[in-house]
Amino acid sequence: MSDRALLVIVLAAGLGTRMKSQTPKVLHKIAGRTMLEHVLHSASESVAANAKVPAKFCVVTAPNANDTEVAARRVYPAVKIFTQEERLGTAHAVLAAREAIAGFSGDVMVLYGDTPLIEPATLSRLRDELEKGYFLAVLGFHSSNPTGYGRLITNSQGELLEIVEEKEATAEQRAITLCNSGVFCFRSERLLEVLDQIGNDNAKGEYYLTDAVKIAREKALSATVVECDEQEVLGVNSRQELAVAEQIMQTRLRQKAMAGGVTLLSPETVYLSADTQIGRDVLIEPNVIIGPGVKIGDNVIIRGFSHLENAVLHDDVQIGPFARLRPGTELRQGVKVGNFVEIKNAEVCEGAKISHLSYIGDAHVGAEANIGAGTITCNYDGFNKHPTEIGAGAFIGSNSALVAPVTIGEGAYIGSGSVITKDVPPAALSLTRTPQIDRPGWADKFRAIHKAGHDRKKA
Ligand code: UD1
Ligand code: CA
Numbered sequence: 001m002s003d004r005a006l007l008v009i010v011l012a013a014g015l016g017t018r019m020k021s022q023t024p025k026v027l028h029k030i031a032g033r034t035m036l037e038h039v040l041h042s043a044s045e046s047v048a049a050n051a052k053v054p055a056k057f058c059v060v061t062a063p064n065a066n067d068t069e070v071a072a073r074r075v076y077p078a079v080k081i082f083t084q085e086e087r088l089g090t091a092h093a094v095l096a097a098r099e100a101i102a103g104f105s106g107d108v109m110v111l112y113g114d115t116p117l118i119e120p121a122t123l124s125r126l127r128d129e130l131e132k133g134y135f136l137a138v139l140g141f142h143s144s145n146p147t148g149y150g151r152l153i154t155n156s157q158g159e160l161l162e163i164v165e166e167k168e169a170t171a172e173q174r175a176i177t178l179c180n181s182g183v184f185c186f187r188s189e190r191l192l193e194v195l196d197q198i199g200n201d202n203a204k205g206e207y208y209l210t211d212a213v214k215i216a217r218e219k220a221l222s223a224t225v226v227e228c229d230e231q232e233v234l235g236v237n238s239r240q241e242l243a244v245a246e247q248i249m250q251t252r253l254r255q256k257a258m259a260g261g262v263t264l265l266s267p268e269t270v271y272l273s274a275d276t277q278i279g280r281d282v283l284i285e286p287n288v289i290i291g292p293g294v295k296i297g298d299n300v301i302i303r304g305f306s307h308l309e310n311a312v313l314h315d316d317v318q319i320g321p322f323a324r325l326r327p328g329t330e331l332r333q334g335v336k337v338g339n340f341v342e343i344k345n346a347e348v349c350e351g352a353k354i355s356h357l358s359y360i361g362d363a364h365v366g367a368e369a370n371i372g373a374g375t376i377t378c379n380y381d382g383f384n385k386h387p388t389e390i391g392a393g394a395f396i397g398s399n400s401a402l403v404a405p406v407t408i409g410e411g412a413y414i415g416s417g418s419v420i421t422k423d424v425p426p427a428a429l430s431l432t433r434t435p436q437i438d439r440p441g442w443a444d445k446f447r448a449i450h451k452a453g454h455d456r457k458k459a
Contacts, residue, residue, distance in 0.1 A: 002127050005106030006055040007188065008043045010072075011093045012036055012113030013062045013084040018238045024061075024068055026113035028242055031249045032273035032292040035236060036068065038116035040075040041274075043109065045120035046127070056104070058097045059113070060084050089206030090182070091198040101192055108191055110184040110209065114236045117248055118183065126185045126226045135190070135221035136212065138163070139183035141230045149179035150210045152225055160223040163210035167203035178225070180210060181233035190221065249274070257284075285321070293327070303339075311343075332367075349392065361385070366392030366410065374399040391426060 016025025026036040033041075040057060047055040058080045059072045065083075072079045084096040094101075094110055101108060107127055111118065122139065129137040138160060140152045150163045151173050163180050164173050186194075198211045213223045236242050253272040254264060261280035264270050269286045276290050279298035288302055291309030296302075300313050303320030310327035319325065319337040328345030331337065335348045338355035346360050349367040354360060356373035362385050363377050375396045377388040386404035390396065394408045397416030402408065407423045414420060415431025424430045 002107060002131055003053055006047055006053055007058065007100060007104045007106060007108045008055060008111065009058045009060065009094055009097050009108065010036065010039055010111045010113050011060050011090060012068055013060050013087055013093055014114060015087070024065060027067055027071055028236070030116050030242070030246050031253060033275065034071045035116040036071050036113045037075050038274065039111050039113055039118065040072060042118050042120050043111060043123060044075065046123040049120065049124055056080070056100065058082055058100050060093050060096045089200065090209035091195055091207035091211065094209055095195055098192065101188060104188050106188055108186045108188050112182045112235065115182065115233055116236065116245055117232050117234055119232055122228045122232060126183065129224055129226050130185055130187060134224045135216050136184060136186045136223045137226055138223070139181040139233065140178050140225040140227050141181055141233055142177045143179050143230050144177070146177050146179050151176040152178040152180055154178070154225060158224065160213055160225050161217065162214040165202070165208060165210060181228065183233065184209065190219070194219070279315070362404065363388040363390065365390045366394060368392060369394045371396045372398035372400065372416065376401050378403045
């Protein structure tokens with residue numbers, strides 16, 4: 001494993017025209033995380049595998065790419081952003097980060113922001129290859145359909161001689177199936193000298209990073225190829241490719257979850273996020289969507305058709321079917337949330353039950369409280385959100401409306417169908433029902449009168 005310092009440069013100045021979007025291409029999401037963040041995470045995990053090594057991260061963006069910068073800083077607050085003023089090719093993009101390369105000694109890794117499936121272990125493998133004394137190593141892959149990719153020209157010793165872009169390639173070269181993924185690793189020493197010699201006298205009039213190979217060899221600096229699976233370096237240029245990448249990523253996340261002790265009854269119907277954390281002996285039924293920011297403990301059961309985002313589920317929790325956990329939900333140990341229950345910004349304490357048809361928002365529900373069917377926290381008055389506090393062991397009768405701000409004391413009972421607008425003292429019974437009226441025999445008389453009317457009409 002390399003113990004040299006690492007400089008990672010992610011190229012993200014692409015226009016992404018084929019996405020037909022207002023959003024920069026690298027900010028489109030896969031498993032709830034932007035493609036740029038996937039690439040940065042992968043690079044940083046590859047570094048973390050060798051914690052001794054200091055690493056610096058740079059992202060090259062198009063002008064005015066503020067959102068891109070924000071996304072990059074979520075992964076690496078200290079990331080350096082360089083702007084490529086004009087899009088003149090991959091070598092030109094790398095040179096936008098000249099300042100970072102100039103003051104650096106170690107390995108320089110170049111990645112594309114639109115290649116979100118690249119795995120940390122592959123990046124480590126690429127980098128380790130430089131240990132053998134090469135000036136550069138490129139990540140290559142065999143493709144049954146190499147059209148459009150640069151081809152890797154190697155000799156019988158497996159050394160890389162040059163990379164020829166599709167537009168420059170001879171028919172013979174086009175028949176080569178070993179392609180350039182675009183991921184490079186260089187020794188920093190003499191890198192600027194090589195990059196500065198790259199010209200733009202070619203079919204596209206661009207400064208090709210791939211020309212670095214030939215120029216390096218002319219300086220007796222050797223190059224090599226590390227192979228990986230084609231799938232891993234899939235570049236996303238369209239919504240169709242985005243969908244393909246999403247499926248590949250979902251398959252990986254499902255495999256990882258199952259390997260970690262999660263039972264998925266129908267894996268292909270469960271959608272996970274890149275940051276989903278799940279414990280052991282968790283059961284997830286079909287058709288569940290787990291959005292970003294979800295943490296699930298051990299022995300949790302998530303029944304079918306549930307939807308979760310930014311929620312924490314402690315051990316032994318059960319939710320669903322058809323539960324909706326919105327941001328800010330925290331379900332403590334042993335909580336039970338049943339069908340058609342929506343929870344938002346609420347902490348539900350140990351052993352509490354919300355079994356049927358409820359909305360609990362901006363609330364704190366004490367331990368062992370029982371929230372009856374159809375209970376609604378009326379948290380919003382059209383302008384502001386207000387809190388509801390439900391004490392431990394409280395029993396909320398079915399179809400109650402708790403008009404916030406309001407506090408239900410510990411162990412209190414709320415009569416079914418109540419509209420509670422004032423605080424309820426601990427251990428009290430509160431109800432807001434109009435008294436029941438009983439009229440003996442009324443129903444029979446009512447039916448008799450109406451039946452007589454109908455019979456007359458028919459006659
Ligand atoms: C590039 C490679 C090709 C390789 C292919 C893999 C070159 C010359 N060619 O071709 O060998 O097989 O990728 O997908 O490097 N970018 C910038 N600024 C620029 C130009 C590009 O930031 O001025 C970024 C793009 O956003 C993109 C990446 O660099 O993420 C690749 O650029 P692109 O123009 O798509 O290169 P290809 O022609 O596909
Ligand atoms: Ca491309």
